[in-house]
Amino acid sequence: MLHLETTCPDSAVAKDIARAALQRRLAACAQIQPEIVSLFHWQGAIEDETEIRLIFKTHEGRRDALITLIRDMHPYDLPVITWHLVATTPDATEWLLEETR
Amino acid sequence: MLHLETTCPDSAVAKDIARAALQRRLAACAQIQPEIVSLFHWQGAIEDETEIRLIFKTHEGRRDALITLIRDMHPYDLPVITWHLVATTPDATEWLLEETR
């Protein structure tokens, strides 16, 4: 299983991307987390902004298409998208593959 | 160190499972995160539901027993349980092993 995540400016954007991904069977589920505060450099100053963390449970076979979908729908020029492998139980793997057929 | 996580329908269930795991020394600590919104397919439609994310800091030697405990206590037929290795500092490793003796 892959946990693939990005951040969105608000939960409406996060929900739109999540629904589109599920409709296209690019992930088994999406988790929209409550507001986080992100700090980063912007034009010489350290800015902080509230964002929404969006996490997908997917697999290698759907990863590239999911990344493309996020890029196409995301309002940022450069949405930071990261992913990492997680282990899971056999029945959850079956559910993952069933939901992304 | 292993970060092992699942989602629960509410924080009462999450706290019960967390306490049981700590009492049996199956994890050094548990983190109950605030409400997330999970989207997933259910009987032909995309549903969304609030859930609670529950994360344990544990290790390989306690993993299977912790998974069994979660399955036994969890109200879902199929709680999605995932885990991945994280690196940490020597003193945190000592704390982890001490708390799961």
Place this chain on the structure above:
Amino acid sequence: MLHLETTCPDSAVAKDIARAALQRRLAACAQIQPEIVSLFHWQGAIEDETEIRLIFKTHEGRRDALITLIRDMHPYDLPVITWHLVATTPDATEWLLEETR
């Protein structure tokens, strides 16, 4: 990319550490998550406390200096600091390296 995280007693501490890390270019960004409830053993009982999760996006070259900074600034005797590698897109890698030059 490395996701390096710890927990803090409150968001003021988290923000101080995050700003210091960004000022020293030890991370490209920091995410301060809303309150979590942590459960752990303390002097024979299971305690629960609200904490703030602080996550940095950084890389191997900045990791040790970031860990040292967290230890120096953190009010806990033993802040549990963990990190794991995540994959990301080429443009996000460029952004990461640019922001930690």
